[in-house]
Amino acid sequence: MTTLITDSRTVFSRELRPLLRDPFTIIFSMVQPLVFLGLFAPLLPDNSLQWFVPGIIVMSCLFACSMTGSNLLFEIQTGSHERMLVTPLRRPALLIGRALKEIVPMFAQAALIVAVCVPFGFRFEFAGAVLGLLILAAFCIGLGALSYTLALASKNQEWLFWTVQQTLLFPLLLLAGVLLPIENGPGWLQALAKGNPLSYVVDAERALFNGEIFTSATLSGLIAAAAVAALGLWAGVRAMRRSD
Amino acid sequence: MIETRGLTKHFKDVRAVDGIDLSVAPGELVALLGPNGAGKSTTLRMLTTLIPPTAGTARVAGFDVVRQQREVRLRIGYIGQGNGAGHSQRGRDELISQGRAYGLGVRDARNRAGTLIESLGLAEVADRRVSTLSGGQRRRLDIAMGLIHSPELLFLDEPSTGLDPQNRANLQEHILALRARHETTIVLTTHYLDEADSMAERVIVIDHGRIIADDSPARLKAEHVGDHITLGFDHETDAAAAASALAALHPERRGARLVIAAQGAPRRVPGILDDLRAAGHPAAEVEVTRPTLDDVFLKLTGRSLREGGAAQEPADNPDELVEV
Numbered sequence A: 001m002t003t004l005i006t007d008s009r010t011v012f013s014r015e016l017r018p019l020l021r022d023p024f025t026i027i028f029s030m031v032q033p034l035v036f037l038g039l040f041a042p043l044l045p046d047n048s049l050q051w052f053v054p055g056i057i058v059m060s061c062l063f064a065c066s067m068t069g070s071n072l073l074f075e076i077q078t079g080s081h082e083r084m085l086v087t088p089l090r091r092p093a094l095l096i097g098r099a100l101k102e103i104v105p106m107f108a109q110a111a112l113i114v115a116v117c118v119p120f121g122f123r124f125e126f127a128g129a130v131l132g133l134l135i136l137a138a139f140c141i142g143l144g145a146l147s148y149t150l151a152l153a154s155k156n157q158e159w160l161f162w163t164v165q166q167t168l169l170f171p172l173l174l175l176a177g178v179l180l181p182i183e184n185g186p187g188w189l190q191a192l193a194k195g196n197p198l199s200y201v202v203d204a205e206r207a208l209f210n211g212e213i214f215t216s217a218t219l220s221g222l223i224a225a226a227a228v229a230a231l232g233l234w235a236g237v238r239a240m241r242r243s244d
Numbered sequence B: 001m002i003e004t005r006g007l008t009k010h011f012k013d014v015r016a017v018d019g020i021d022l023s024v025a026p027g028e029l030v031a032l033l034g035p036n037g038a039g040k041s042t043t044l045r046m047l048t049t050l051i052p053p054t055a056g057t058a059r060v061a062g063f064d065v066v067r068q069q070r071e072v073r074l075r076i077g078y079i080g081q082g083n084g085a086g087h088s089q090r091g092r093d094e095l096i097s098q099g100r101a102y103g104l105g106v107r108d109a110r111n112r113a114g115t116l117i118e119s120l121g122l123a124e125v126a127d128r129r130v131s132t133l134s135g136g137q138r139r140r141l142d143i144a145m146g147l148i149h150s151p152e153l154l155f156l157d158e159p160s161t162g163l164d165p166q167n168r169a170n171l172q173e174h175i176l177a178l179r180a181r182h183e184t185t186i187v188l189t190t191h192y193l194d195e196a197d198s199m200a201e202r203v204i205v206i207d208h209g210r211i212i213a214d215d216s217p218a219r220l221k222a223e224h225v226g227d228h229i230t231l232g233f234d235h236e237t238d239a240a241a242a243a244s245a246l247a248a249l250h251p252e253r254r255g256a257r258l259v260i261a262a263q264g265a266p267r268r269v270p271g272i273l274d275d276l277r278a279a280g281h282p283a284a285e286v287e288v289t290r291p292t293l294d295d296v297f298l299k300l301t302g303r304s305l306r307e308g309g310a311a312q313e314p315a316d317n318p319d320e321l322v323e324v
């Protein structure tokens, strides 16, 4: 019999299969941030790789999972999404499987980034990094599910999807201190960052990659990620039920 | 197998489906026939749990479409108006993941996919990207996907729309063969008259979200339109004389022609011709007009169902003349 896990795996492997059959796109998108990193890292002051690498990993996962809904737009039009909705696949599995398809290649990429950075002095704790990626995965499932919801809401109006996705993604990144530290910013910006769940996830990633596992940063990151995951799945399932 | 009560769906101010009471028994093949926008797809989408009804209830395969969605989904197959197979996928992959979605093991899903690929004639294209398939191949693939779990009830929304006549005939054969083999209950929608006529033993005519007729094609035609025999004569006077000879049949005279409403017309023509000859007013020509489902629709709604045809044919225009 099926379970939420087997259903998610069914959706996940369906989504991933065209990529595996045509791996060039995947390789290309994985190498892209390495180039970015190669151009950016030499500009960084000493030792800032430690701060910077977890941010890059979060950023590429975020970009990827915010696109979860974009493939869906096409499948809503052609009818294959409708076909999947009629199957007994559990609704959350449709969301989780699609988000995972975006996340898993990014984790492979994270491993690549880390491997490339170690010779340049990047140090990390394995257990902490794994826990960090799990927290990130939960956050990304939530964000992917929200992207899915957005695609359902903007069917037949693709511009709406792209407008909302772009409008939200960059403030989300900047207000989480992913690329530049928030501490030096003005008070209002810091206040906004406190309301951004991604801030807690990014802080947790940095602590965890450093090997600081049992800290309040980990706990806050975990809570923020779980909250976003729950919100995303709730919104997504609701949108599927109500979608015309 | 299907039982609905007052099934209704409103989109804002559009009454897409407006109180449908429908009952389909196991093993039936039912065609929902109606023009574009009649509410066929919306009806199917409610029955397949895709959209919640605004009002009314529906039980499908024994379960409520709102409260027991999973139970319904496990038992039905649905081939929607679009393409079920993802365009960037390969046909065989899609079939296998469809099987997995219905809980088949990897091995079973693979075997079942192989069987369906064979029986729907997809062997040569199953390992190509779906976007490279022709319309007919894609439609057969969609059908294979709908059948992966051998559902007891199959919904097809306009299965043959957009196909050329040859592919359409091919697809109809597949559907009929499926039914003959597995006794699957089938509900399909169509706006092709000949399709409803030749495939279904029960046609439900839908217009403006309501059922306006529900019977076998033969009975719909007999009841709402009926056969007509048209007798042609050389002169109007002959026609008038013949009319009095055939008075018992209540002929209607139109110039040098007589039109007689007669059920089972082809069998009655020889007798009528004999009678006329015996009476000394032999007919010069004969035409038998048997109604189409379009005539039925025209009679019921005042509009024609033919492609692009909205109320342009007058009601007494006999088409499809059969020469005898």
Ligand SMILES: Nc1ncnc2c1ncn2[C@@H]1O[C@H](COP(=O)(O)OP(=O)(O)O)[C@@H](O)[C@H]1O
Binding pocket: A244, B011, B014, B015, B016, B017, B034, B035, B036, B037, B038, B039, B040, B041, B042, B043
């Ligand atoms: N998702 C929707 N939102 C708004 N109106 C819709 C929607 N789906 C269908 N309709 C309207 O409902 C009516 C019935 O449509 P439909 O069921 O698709 O008809 P058919 O399948 O018989 O062509 C049409 O007027 C159509 O425009």
Ligand SMILES: [Mg+2]
Binding pocket: B037, B040, B041, B042, B081, B157, B158
């Ligand atoms: Mg339709």
